[in-house]
Amino acid sequence: QSALTQPASVSGSPGQSITISCTGTSSDVGGYNYVSWYQQHPGKAPKLIVYDVTKRPSGISDRFSGSKSGNTASLTISGLQAEDEAEYYCNSYTTTTIVVFGGGTKLTVL
Amino acid sequence: EVQLVESGGGLVQPGGSLRLSCAASGFTFSSYWMHWVRQPPGKGLVWVSHINGDGTTTTYVESVKGRFTISRDNARTTVFLQMNSLRAEDTGLYYCVRGGHYNWNPFDDWGQGTLVTVSS
Numbered sequence: 004q005s006a007l008t009q010p011a012s013v014s015g016s017p018g019q020s021i022t023i024s025c026t027g028t029s030s031d032v033g034g035y036n037y038v039s040w041y042q043q044h045p046g047k048a049p050k051l052i053v054y055d056v057t058k059r060p061s062g063i064s065d066r067f068s069g070s071k072s073g074n075t076a077s078l079t080i081s082g083l084q085a086e087d088e089a090e091y092y093c094n095s096y097t098t099t100t101i102v103v104f105g106g107g108t109k110l111t112v113l
Numbered sequence: 114e115v116q117l118v119e120s121g122g123g124l125v126q127p128g129g130s131l132r133l134s135c136a137a138s139g140f141t142f143s144s145y146w147m148h149w150v151r152q153p154p155g156k157g158l159v160w161v162s163h164i165n166g167d168g169t170t171t172t173y174v175e176s177v178k179g180r181f182t183i184s185r186d187n188a189r190t191t192v193f194l195q196m197n198s199l200r201a202e203d204t205g206l207y208y209c210v211r212g213g214h215y216n217w218n219p220f221d222d223w224g225q226g227t228l229v230t231v232s233s
Binding site for chain 1: 148150157158159160163172173174208216217218219220221223224225226
């Protein structure tokens with residue numbers, strides 16, 4: 004099972020919106036609505052920010068939103084803030100019941 | 114409050130073994146899938162293994178099959194990862210992660226990790 008494909012880096016200015024893509028196959032992203040997104044600041048453990056493609060855990064800002072089209076899921080962060088600068092990872096359930104992560108995307112707030 | 118505290122990491126020579134432990138509290142441990150996820154230095158997350166609530170179902174990433182064994186002791190609310198025949202590429206920070214009631218549920222809570230270094 005190959006890792007999901009994410010862009011290595013994205014950037015945006017405060018107040019802008021950015022979107023991070025996560026591309027898989029029909030055996031993972033495209034086959035299930037079980038895509039999650041995690042935010043990881045340097046030296047910290049990852050934190051769940053979106054699950055089941057579009058849902059947000061309690062306490063997560065509505066500036067974070069998820070979507071999916073075909074084999075590609077996306078995370079959109081609106082109203083960028085300096086604190087959003089972090090690494091972002093997607094993951095998905097797969098047909099073989101294992102879990103695959105994307106390679107990670109470094110978000111830089113300019 | 115959910116707490117996951119990993120231990121057991123350290124420096125080990127190639128071919129050696131380590132047993133990681135994760136002590137859990139703050140939730141009904143036996144009802145949840147538990148996972149191990151590793152992160153090589155400066156690199157991304159890699160899911161390693163998971164185990165269901167009663168310990169009867171386990172799955173592994175291909176690269177550790179036959180070398181790693183996940184298990185749990187629900188009475189002690191602890192999950193383990195026995196790692197044998199360790200290789201340099203197994204080096205990384207190993208996170209214990211709480212899943213959900215089903216294996217497709219997201220990774221709700223993460224420990225702080227325990228560092229495994231495989232080197233001669």
